[in-house]
Amino acid sequence: ADDTDRQSFCLQASKNAFGEVMSNMYLHHVGNNTINNIRTHATSMLELLREEVEESIKSASWLSRTDQAVALGKLHTLEAEMGGFDNHWNIAYVNKSHTEIRFQEDFSFLEAVQELYRVFRRELYRLYHIPIERGAFIWTFTVQPYVVNAFHMQSTNIIVLPEAFFQPPFYRADSPEYLNYGSAANSMAHEIFHGLDFTGVLYDARGHLTRPFSDAVKQHLNQTVQCYHNLLSSNFYEEVLIEDTNIAMEIDSSATLNENLADIAGIRHAYRAYQRWVDRHHTEARLPALSLNPSQLFFVSAAQPYCAVIPDLAKIFLMEMDEHLPNGMRINALMMNTPEFAQAFNCSVDSKMVAQETCHIF
Numbered sequence: 001a002d003d004t005d006r007q008s009f010c011l012q013a014s015k016n017a018f019g020e021v022m023s024n025m026y027l028h029h030v031g032n033n034t035i036n037n038i039r040t041h042a043t044s045m046l047e048l049l050r051e052e053v054e055e056s057i058k059s060a061s062w063l064s065r066t067d068q069a070v071a072l073g074k075l076h077t078l079e080a081e082m083g084g085f086d087n088h089w090n091i092a093y094v095n096k097s098h099t100e101i102r103f104q105e106d107f108s109f110l111e112a113v114q115e116l117y118r119v120f121r122r123e124l125y126r127l128y129h130i131p132i133e134r135g136a137f138i139w140t141f142t143v144q145p146y147v148v149n150a151f152h153m154q155s156t157n158i159i160v161l162p163e164a165f166f167q168p169p170f171y172r173a174d175s176p177e178y179l180n181y182g183s184a185a186n187s188m189a190h191e192i193f194h195g196l197d198f199t200g201v202l203y204d205a206r207g208h209l210t211r212p213f214s215d216a217v218k219q220h221l222n223q224t225v226q227c228y229h230n231l232l233s234s235n236f237y238e239e240v241l242i243e244d245t246n247i248a249m250e251i252d253s254s255a256t257l258n259e260n261l262a263d264i265a266g267i268r269h270a271y272r273a274y275q276r277w278v279d280r281h282h283t284e285a286r287l288p289a290l291s292l293n294p295s296q297l298f299f300v301s302a303a304q305p306y307c308a309v310i311p312d313l314a315k316i317f318l319m320e321m322d323e324h325l326p327n328g329m330r331i332n333a334l335m336m337n338t339p340e341f342a343q344a345f346n347c348s349v350d351s352k353m354v355a356q357e358t359c360h361i362f
Contacts (some may be wrong), residue, residue: 017116017255019144020097023088026146030163035083038166042082043174045185048273050075053192054132056269056362062220070212073205074157074195082164083163084145085135096142134158151188152194156207159191170305176284178294181274182301189273190266196361197221197258221261222359227359228260229253231337235355238327240312252331259324263334265303271340274298299335306331 015022026034057063057071087093100119103112124141137158143151145163146169152159165171171184196199198221201213232251239246253260278284284294292300306327310318318326325333335341336355347354 015144018039018098020088020094020140021318022146023139023144024091024094026144027084027088027163031334032089035163037173038163038171038323039082041180042161042166042184042188043080045181045273046188047183048081048276049189049192049269050078052269052272052276053125053189060362062216064214064216067213067217070204071196074200074203075192077157078192078195080161081135081138081158082161083166085190087135088139088145089272121223151190151193152200154195154203154207155209157195157203159188161188161191176287176294176297177277177281178274178284178298179301181270181277181339182298183305185273186267186270186302187272189261192269193262193265193361194258197261198267199258223266224255224359224361225260226251227230227357228264228333228337231355231357232329232333233326235352236333238315240311240315241302242316247316249315249326251325252319253325256323256325261361263330264337264359267334268360269336270302271295271298271338293344295340299338299341299344303331305334321324329334 025344043167044153053075054072057068057075060068063071098119100122101115107115110165127137127141134156138153138158139145142153143149143160143162147162148164148167150159150161150165165187188278193204198218201217201221202211204210204212229251232253233302236251238249240249241247278294287297290297308327311328315326318324324330332353336353337358338362339358342351342354345353
């Protein structure tokens with residue numbers, strides 16, 4: 001166990017210290033053809049999502065014409081960085097990235113870390129004096145292609161989808177589309193809607209902090225998050241035992257409101273995008289040995305990433321410090337709030353998985 005822990009620690013330290021080198025190794029391991037195929041597939045999913053979101057914006061009665069134009073402008077100019085940085089394939093570029101690092105043989109681990117931070121800070125300071133190259137900034141200073149996550153950079157109106165985001169079990173090119181749309185496209189939709197959350201509405205289509213939306217938009221978002229808070233507080237209550245003391249986990253949805261908004265809007269638009277894909281292609285076959293239909297499997301695929309065993313103490317820390325709801329609460333509340341889920345599973349109106357009042361941005 002100690003060797004495993006040490007190996008894991010050293011791997012993580014290497015990834016943090018030598019991101020350019022590790023990115024080069026990782027991209028070559030995956031292969032250029034695979035990455036290009038993933039980009040093509042992901043781009044097609046993104047375009048269907050964009051069509052669905054555009055339709056929702058155009059039909060939203062609570063948006064004024066001005067606000068609608070701003071929202072559509074952000075959506076149409078939204079770009080996606082997928083896979084990784086082209087320069088990470090270039091070994092000369094990669095080697096140049098760490099030429100200033102000066103390690104000595106007698107360095108302790110702490111001294112090595114100090115040297116790395118010294119060089120990293122110097123690189124950051126240089127950005128004040130040169131034009132910023134988008135790819136280098138995103139893939140060098142923000143995220144690496146081996147990170148399993150997705151991001152919305154609101155100050156640039158770009159969503160970032162690292163190559164590792166498109167790896168099993170989260171994504172498989174040969175899986176039915178209802179599984180990929182439930183997982184990968186759902187997360188992509190989530191990131192799109194961070195452009196219209198409480199922080200996103202402060203930025204225009206160019207990523208400039210201009211506060212382009214009216215107060216009516218913020219008011220609508222406030223109504224949605226208050227509705228969702230009521231859903232959470234009336235359906236979820238948990239006590240955890242810490243040192244012989246029962247501690248109630250109080251829900252502070254103000255800390256998670258942006259993530260809640262992205263969840264609420266994301267899953268419905270991902271589901272609609274999948275239905276749009278079916279309309280343009282074909283109804284997919286069910287998985288063998290399972291009685292679940294494609295719509296049901298979409299929601300199962302959406303829920304699977306949240307399956308986790310979380311110790312009680314960790315739940316407390318997550319509730320207090322994370323901008324996301326704890327996994328179980330997050331996915332159950334989301335499904336309760338999604339009419340398409342209830343329809344897919346034929347839930348009765350008095351089912352625990354059907355909220356008395358659902359909350360939606362669109």
